Amino acid sequence: MTDPVLFPPTAPPARSVSSGLYLVATPIGNLRDMTLRALDVLAAADLVLAEDTRVTAKLLTAYGIRAKLERCDDHASARAAEVALSHLKDGAIVALVSDAGTPMVSDPGFVVARAAIAEGFPVHPIPGASSALAALCIAGLPSDRFTFAGFLPVKSAARRAVLEELRTARQTLVFFESGPRLKDSLTDMAEVLGPRDAAVARELTKLYEECVRGTLPKLASDPRCDSPKGEIVIVIAPGEQEVASEADLDTALREAMTRLPPGEAASEVSRAFNVPRKVLYKRALDLQGK
Known part of the structure; x- marks a missing residue:
């Protein structure tokens, strides 16, 4: 060498x-x-x-x-x-x-x-x-699209509310967290986001650099994630695409058409539910006719 x-x-x-x-x-x-x-x-x-x-x-x-x-x-x-x-x-x-x-x-x-x-x-x-990008690189999770969400609220109720907003995101999530709050945050993440793959990276580039990988429930119970020292980044895999029901799509289209013409409403709902715009536009016209 x-x-x-x-x-x-x-x-x-x-x-x-x-x-x-x-x-x-x-x-x-x-x-x-x-x-x-x-x-x-x-x-x-x-x-x-x-x-x-x-x-x-x-x-x-x-x-x-x-x-x-x-x-x-x-x-x-x-x-x-x-x-x-x-x-x-x-x-x-x-x-x-x-x-x-x-x-x-x-x-x-x-x-x-x-x-x-x-x-x-x-x-x-x-x-x-950048600790966020460094953790994303070594997490072993999809990195083509990600959302950086910074620090979550300290109180559990507020923290869960933010996680609920991010639950349907179709990209990897990146958070900062402190050692004393890590276990509680991972517990809330597991309950709100489910058993997704995740990684906890700490002390990046330092002597005791560590990256613990596993599902959120496993990380929440891992002794290594119980009040560790150092700067911490949590990386969480995207959630699976949920299949929307026809009733959900109709509800979303009706709400969107109170603000937008049918074509634009169909485009908005298409992006939200990952359903072809052509299908939604036809359904929007049907609903408008009713």
């Missing part, structure tokens, strides 16, 4: 960084996952907005970068947006980072990015690590 090449000798040269807001992805655990372009931007930044300035200070120190830091968490995002706009108006380079992974994904930086876009300033993505 050969030693890894630390810095590719043929790597393209760094480009100059122009004024604007840069959404910079950072490692989710392994510092070697920092991209060269991210380092270029952070080294050139006049201001770095950070979810936790202490966490980001350690990251910058690891790469020998010194930068002005401003807090941008749930409580300070409005002020951070004002500071960022002030710097951008002066032609500065502003970088926005989260504690780990890609900004804007369950992240307070949304307020800053939205403000910069509204004012017409350039906003650039600097892609990199």
Whole structure:
């Protein structure tokens, strides 16, 4: 086994960084996952907005970068947006980072990015690590279509209500969760979504990286999913297509035709129930005739 090449000798040269807001992805655990372009931007930044300035200070120190830091968490995002706009108006380079992974994904930086876009300033993505995508890759579940649903509510009743809304989704579901709530969430998922295949990934890219796979009921009772430590991503397979009855289709068509003409109503119900539009359009005309 050969030693890894630390810095590719043929790597393209760094480009100059122009004024604007840069959404910079950072490692989710392994510092070697920092991209060269991210380092270029952070080294050139006049201001770095950070979810936790202490966490980001350690990251910058690891790469020998010194930068002005401003807090941008749930409580300070409005002020951070004002500071960022002030710097951008002066032609500065502003970088926005989260504690780990890609900004804007369950992240307070949304307020800053939205403000910069509204004012017409350039906003650039600097892609990199993402725990949601990393978990999706190793889950062994369909990845051609997926829905990222972030964190579920803390209370069971509210959590089940959200899961019920997602129950008919025909794509893989991706959630974030904390260790202390994992078992309760998996239990609710099993009861609402049924025995679907799923995966629980934690500590991705770190020393104790782990991915536990199985059905939701089995995961809910697995000791490894009982208050584990670390950042956690849950990936759940799509549900099976439910066959709608004629009565269900008629009800949906009648409701849709209170808002839309028959053709558009048929298209809407076709998408919802995966039934050919031609069949539904004929049925809509029959119902309209009645």
